[in-house]
Amino acid sequence: MRWEQANYSKAILPEYQGNPLIEALPKKANDSDVIEKFCNYPDLSSHIRTSLDYLEREEYLARIDELRQPLPQYIECFRAIERAIKSGYLAKNPLTPTTMQYLHYPVDARPNVEPATGYFVPKGKGITLIGDSGVGKTCMLEQVLSYFPHVIEHGNYNGKPLDFKYQVVWVKVDCPRNSSVRELCEEILFSLDSAMRNERTTPGTTIPKLLTQIEQKIKSSHLGILVIDEMQNLQFKRTGGENNLLKFLHHIVNKLGVPLFFCANPPFDDSLALTLKNARRAESGRTIFMKPLQRHDIGWESFIAELWDLQWTNVETQLSDELNDKMYELSLGNIDMACRIYCEAQQLVIGTGDENITSAVLEYAYPVACSLSSRTNEVIEARQNLILPRRTAKQNTVPNTLKTKLGKPRIIGDYNRPHHPEFEVRLRELHLTDKLLHMIVDPDLIQRGIATGNVPTYMQDVGILCDESFIFSEFREL
Structure with a gap:
């Protein structure tokens, strides 16, 4: 007062x-x-990005809530x-x-x-x-x-x-x-x-x-x-x-x-x-x-630019068109949802060894940060009406990261994220679904394989098992 x-x-x-x-x-x-x-633009304290203590960098994420972009x-x-x-x-x-x-x-x-x-x-x-x-x-x-x-x-x-x-x-x-x-x-x-x-x-x-x-x-x-x-x-x-x-x-x-x-x-x-x-x-x-901000309005561009600057990962990820589109697609131009998604995305990668923020990381952060909002009729209807252009070019990310102390596991499906980022989206879908049993096409497959007496051979025959060492040895003989 x-x-x-x-x-x-x-x-x-x-x-x-x-x-x-x-x-x-x-x-x-x-x-x-x-x-x-x-205006209220929180102090970035960019030197914190180089801190080897991931807990210290996590603490600075609280400043995202202080952002005020007119x-x-x-x-x-x-x-x-x-x-x-x-x-x-x-x-x-x-x-x-x-x-x-x-x-x-x-x-x-x-x-x-x-x-x-x-x-x-x-x-x-x-x-x-x-x-x-x-x-x-x-x-x-x-x-x-x-x-x-x-x-x-x-x-x-x-x-x-x-x-x-x-x-x-x-x-x-x-x-x-x-x-x-x-x-x-x-x-x-x-x-x-x-x-x-x-x-x-x-x-x-x-x-x-x-x-x-x-x-x-x-x-x-x-x-x-x-x-x-x-x-x-x-x-x-x-x-x-x-x-x-x-x-x-x-x-x-x-x-x-x-x-x-x-x-x-x-x-x-x-x-x-x-x-x-x-x-x-x-x-x-x-x-x-x-109303929620529109993707190409000056309001969204000003807001997302200021929000994205509040980054305390040990490697700075630039805001590309792909990431901008993804942030808008997930938040639907809702300022509160965008702030929560971005905060959760950094929370997920800080201290994991690979702190690049990708579209896959943002997608994973969304259901965690907006678990209730995502199920409201307003959000579901708005998402059905959302039309955004798609990029075909790959995002250029910075490969070098600091050797920060690892203090927590990576995101689900992310234990090998630096090696297999293409698996993130599919693994996340499997982790979050509540209809896992319905996704199993052939629940009796393993039992039939056991009945043959040679499970690996049976799995190869039905196209389930890929023995990479076998394929590689065959390739060398050619």
């Missing part, structure tokens, strides 16, 4: 000027400067949040009589005396982010939100003291699985108390009392935007709990003017589309769709 002292900068829009809540926000920056803030949607998401926060604060300038009335009276019980600057008119917007699990929604959201301070501490503005001290720019909570209004309210209360470093508020015993507490907390904290993750938990059933939750969220936007940010997996967008009212409110600020 990041606290900052208010540093006021004159707003660009005239209507934003003179509003300390807006002018305390980070100064407007161009896209390239913003993107730099979102994608094109980052700027779109950032600008939407930036606009929504400023728009929400526009009607809440703490120096105006309008806001003073808004802060001191419940929204449904304001006096009939209109302030000199007019009644409070909420300006809250709704932003919705939709994307499959693993495409990087939460990661992007965390990076974008981290651009803004969590809490801004105010002092004097233009030489005059302010009547308030703290401004909570954003809070992020998860949607309860049972669509409970009470659980969401309690989570929001706790998050606001935590942000302002207050003691935890005892929740009201009834929903109306709880809603009153929420209203008071949101007002006193000058909340900029409320982010709700895991909105796919909102299941539309006959019980009506989800409708009550939506009504509560609409109350926050319509009455308090606080922008909402929904983050969810499909089919949350289909649920919102059931009614025009829900759809209109959820998309008033922006609707952003995040």
Whole structure:
């Protein structure tokens, strides 16, 4: 949680000027400067590659999880949040009589005396982010939100003291699985108390009392935007709990003017589309769709280049088109799956004596790293629709490796990997199949061979046994 002292900068829009809540926000920056803030490239520490201790190199694989490569949607998401926060604060300038009335009276019980600057008119917007699990929604959201301070501490503005001290720019909570209004309210209360470093508020015993507490907390904290993750938990059933939750969220936007940010997996967008009212409110600020990266998009090329650099094997394997295609084929452009596959591939070869990363190694790493994801309907369907060009050229790999200490066996089917790499794929299929008995074409073959009294000769006759020494001796006689 990041606290900052208010540093006021004159707003660009005239209507934003003179509003300390807006002018305390980070100064407007161009896209390239913003993107730099979102990047996180772990230190490679390339000297570790020469370490003879394979355990030390394995430990560095944890840094793969720290990689943050901004994608094109980052700027779109950032600008939407930036606009929504400023728009929400526009009607809440703490120096105006309008806001003073808004802060001191419940929204449904304001006096009939209109302030000199007019009644409070909420300006809250709704932003919705939709994307499959693993495409990087939460990661992007965390990076974008981290651009803004969590809490801004105010002092004097233009030489005059302010009547308030703290401004909570954003809070992020998860949607309860049972669509409970009470659980969401309690989570929001706790998050606001935590942000302002207050003691935890005892929740009201009834929903109306709880809603009153929420209203008071949101007002006193000058909340900029409320982010709700895991909105796919909102299941539309006959019980009506989800409708009550939506009504509560609409109350926050319509009455308090606080922008909402929904983050969810499909089919949350289909649920919102059931009614025009829900759809209109959820998309008033922006609707952003995040899909798995496409093979030849700049997003994938940028991501895979940065990911592949995080390599702690004792021999550096260059990213060829073949390996790039294989990574995309296995991960389907899913960032989370790609990171897990690549980490597992290095885990498999480090300390084996041959630490080259090949397509076969990536294929073996896939079912280990994505054993559950690979069986989901989304992945199966996407894999059926995947079409990639195939390379005919062989990959050039570096033959020289350091004589590292061997501390673990090689991957299954890999005890002789340097000598017979062509067997890896077939051996892996045999190892992973759950229908091994069905793959045995002739289960009585050995018994018939024993019955002949000469098993080797029988096996040669039926084409099962290849006696290489016999063939070689015959060749020499020719």
